[in-house]
Amino acid sequence: MEKEFGLLRSALKNAYITDEQTAFLTKQWYIGVLARIRINAFRIELAGGMYDYRDLLSLAAASVEAEAAVGNAVYMLPSFYNHDCDPNAHIVWIENVDARMKALRDIEAGEELRICYIDASMNHGARQTLLSEGFGFQCRCLRCLSGD
Numbered sequence: 001m002e003k004e005f006g007l008l009r010s011a012l013k014n015a016y017i018t019d020e021q022t023a024f025l026t027k028q029w030y031i032g033v034l035a036r037i038r039i040n041a042f043r044i045e046l047a048g049g050m051y052d053y054r055d056l057l058s059l060a061a062a063s064v065e066a067e068a069a070v071g072n073a074v075y076m077l078p079s080f081y082n083h084d085c086d087p088n089a090h091i092v093w094i095e096n097v098d099a100r101m102k103a104l105r106d107i108e109a110g111e112e113l114r115i116c117y118i119d120a121s122m123n124h125g126a127r128q129t130l131l132s133e134g135f136g137f138q139c140r141c142l143r144c145l146s147g148d
Ligand SMILES: C[S@@+](CC[C@H](N)C(=O)[O-])C[C@H]1O[C@@H](n2cnc3c(N)ncnc32)[C@H](O)[C@@H]1O
Pocket: 039, 040, 078, 079, 080, 081, 082, 083, 084, 135, 136, 137, 138, 139, 140, 141
């Protein structure tokens, strides 16, 4: 983090950006930006074209088969999706970095679209720990409240 912060500062200095213009660039600001990226970013995994994505099993198989994440990205609208351990929607990337949202079941008009930030197959305790430590909240979705 220290190294990246130093690189950012010197890159701006080398671009002749004045100290006055970079007064915002404190370590605290940088840490805040990293935290917001961490919480809002999606890990992009390109799924091959050989599956049809109508069911969850096909999605999972495609995800496992995808060689590796091609990167991380923050998307404006998807940043607003809240988490649920039993989500009604899922985000996929078929060919490129254009994200697509897939419904995982019928969704009522007015129902909030919720995605799962983590591996939903983990048990209750492991999910709570990961969400608390990685995303800073205690999950109170219906599944967690039921103790599952
Ligand atoms: C990607 S943002 C989602 C949008 C955010 N709720 C907002 O209003 O901008 C992730 C943050 O939303 C909150 N959040 C998401 N799902 C939640 C849930 N099931 N229970 C409580 N807080 C949640 C947490 O603060 C989490 O760090």
